Amino acid sequence: MANKTKILIVEDDLFLRRLCQKKLEKEGFEVILAEDGREGIKQAKKTSPDLILLDIILPNIDGFEVLKILKDEVSTKLIPIILLSNLGQKEDINKGLALGASDYLIKAHFSPQEIVDKIKEVLKK
Amino acid sequence: MTNFLKKKKCDNPEEVIKYQNSLIELDKIAKMLIKRDLALTDSKEKLIKEKGKVDAVINSLTDGLIMIDLEQKIILINPKAQSILNVTKEEKLIGKVLPELVNFPHIKELYEVLTKTEGHCREKQCELILKELIEKIYEMQTTLVVTETQEIIGTLIILHDVTRERLINKMKSEFITIAAHQLRTPLTGIKWSLEMINTNVITEEEKKEFLDKAYQSNERMIKLVNSLLIVSRLEEGRFVYKFSEIQIENLIQEIIENFKIQIKNKAIGCVFSKPKIPLSKIKADLEKIQIVLENLIDNAIKYTPQNGKIIISLKENNNKIEVSIKDSGMGISKENRERLFTKFFRSAEALKIETSGSGLGLFIAKNIIEAHKGQIWMKSKEGRGSTFYFTLPIN
Structure with a gap:
């Protein structure tokens, strides 16, 4: 069990976090949770996850800022990050990808299964 | 002249007639000249008057107007343009060449926009952004000035504020x-x-x-x-406001009843302190005031922790009723208080407890209260709770 793939979910909405966690656990991932930006950065450094699912609108430090900090940090810059947000403007998507996100998913457009598929796709690269 | 003619007329009758005719002729010419002179004076006055009218129109335009000739010399600038470009009336800009006026930062910027695309003679529409206390944005329309004989004599620049x-x-x-x-x-x-x-x-x-x-x-x-x-x-x-007479303490009592389950679930002590004598009735839109009270009481319950306390009080003085709702939540930091009543704003404190709020409740409350000519405000101590107040005038 020690070599389970570790996913960090940074999501402030309790219900969405819970649903996402359940789905990923059913798929055999180990899930770490963070409910705001600051906690997200802390967990990313502490647990070195294999992939991060990152929301954008977050209390204290927003997702773009978290992404920037993690991509600037030697210990975390290689961790693939998928932005998972309900902001869907072109500028947001471009900004996220420019900052180094592996992908950008609009929450309401993806089902949990499709999110899992995306995670697997990014992990394969 | 007449004397001279009179002298002549005795000599020859034919000549006399001739001279008499000349006299009539001359008289006609004199009259015509006088008439023309009068007309000229008249049209000169008219011209001055016309010019005054045109000047007045140009001067009172709400858009900035500048005309430059082919050498980029300013030949016309109206007061609005002067104020847009931040130059005083005393500055004599007429006759000066645009590229030489670099001492005026705004004129410099205008000139840069003007020359950015293929010289100033092209007709175009572009944007002029002037950095001031608040950034000002102008739509800049340039048009060639062409005479009746199809001669280009300059460029007209119109600045329209679109900030x-x-x-x-x-x-x-x-x-x-x-x-x-x-x-x-x-x-x-x-x-x-x-x-x-x-x-x-x-x-x-x-x-x-x-x-x-x-x-x-x-x-x-x-x-x-x-x-x-x-x-x-x-x-x-x-x-649309449907005004009716409202006994506000009854309305508050009803709303508290509706929140009974939430209050009980969090074991919140909810106190409603109303004056012993009934308050004056107010003329207000019942449904809208209900929205305000529901928003405020709902917030108080949401942000008050388990076993916390909420106090709702009523006061009547200076011809108005004041309602206050005090919670024992985490309070709101000073920097967030100012934006609290703006649309979609959610304080960091509120986000920590409840991420799902719309950020619309207080904005709606403020609008409703102000439409009733009342006031809404709040006081808060960080870590110790907030109190929201609103007033409604008694008729």
Whole structure:
């Protein structure tokens, strides 16, 4: 069990976090949770996850800022990050990808299964 | 002249007639000259008057107007243009060449925009952004000035302030972005839980949990759509007020009753202190005041911890009724207090406790209270709670 793939979910909405966690656990991932930006950065450094699912609108430090900090940090810059947000403007998507996100998913457009598929796709690269 | 003619007329009758005719002729010419002179004076006056009129029109234009000749010499500039370009009336700009006026930062910027695309003689429309206390945006329209004989004599530059329009557009697009985000979040919750339930990968217990939560998400969605509709009606000024006589203590009592379950669930001590003698009735829109009270009391319950306390008080003085709702929540930091009543704003403190709020409740409350000519404000001590106040005039 020690070599389970570790996913960090940074999501402030309790219900969405819970649903996402359940789905990923059913798929055999180990899930770490963070409910705001600051906690997200802390967990990313502490647990070195294999992939991060990152929301954008977050209390204290927003997702773009978290992404920037993690991509600037030697210990975390290689961790693939998928932005998972309900902001869907072109500028947001471009900004996220420019900052180094592996992908950008609009929450309401993806089902949990499709999110899992995306995670697997990014992990394969 | 007449004397001379008179002298002559005795000599020869033919000559006399001739001279007499000349006299008539001369008289005619003199009259004509006088008439023309009068007409000339008249049209000169008219011309001055006309010019005055044109000047007045140019001077009172609300758009900035500048005309430059082919050598880029300023030949006309109206007061509005002077004020836009931040030059005083005393500066004699007429006759000066644009590229030489680099000492005036705004004129420099204008000149740069003007020359950015293929010289100044092209007709075009571009944007002039002037950095001041608040950034000002002008639509800059340049047109060639052509005489009746098809000769180009210069360029006319019109500066039209579009700062406000741009701001409104920006606010509109921000509104759509945030509204879309806020609407998508509960929708995502519903979508995800339905898929989880449908794929049968979860236990019966989890199924029940997700159904419950999906139901709550749906409720949140309904509330949000209602709030958005209220906001849009408020902003269009279509929020029709149906005024009736209201006994506010009865209304508050009713609303507290409606929140009984939530209050009990969190074991909150809720005190309603009303004066012993009934308050004066107020003329207000019952439904709208109810929205305000519900928003404020709902907030107080939401942000007060388990076993906390809420005090709702009523006061009547200076011909108005003051309502206050005091919670024992985490309070709101000074920097967030100012933006508290603005649309979609959610304080960091509130986000920590409840991420699902719409950020519309206090904005709606403020609009309703102000439409009733009342006031709404708040006081807070960080870590110790907040008190929200509003007043309503008694007729």
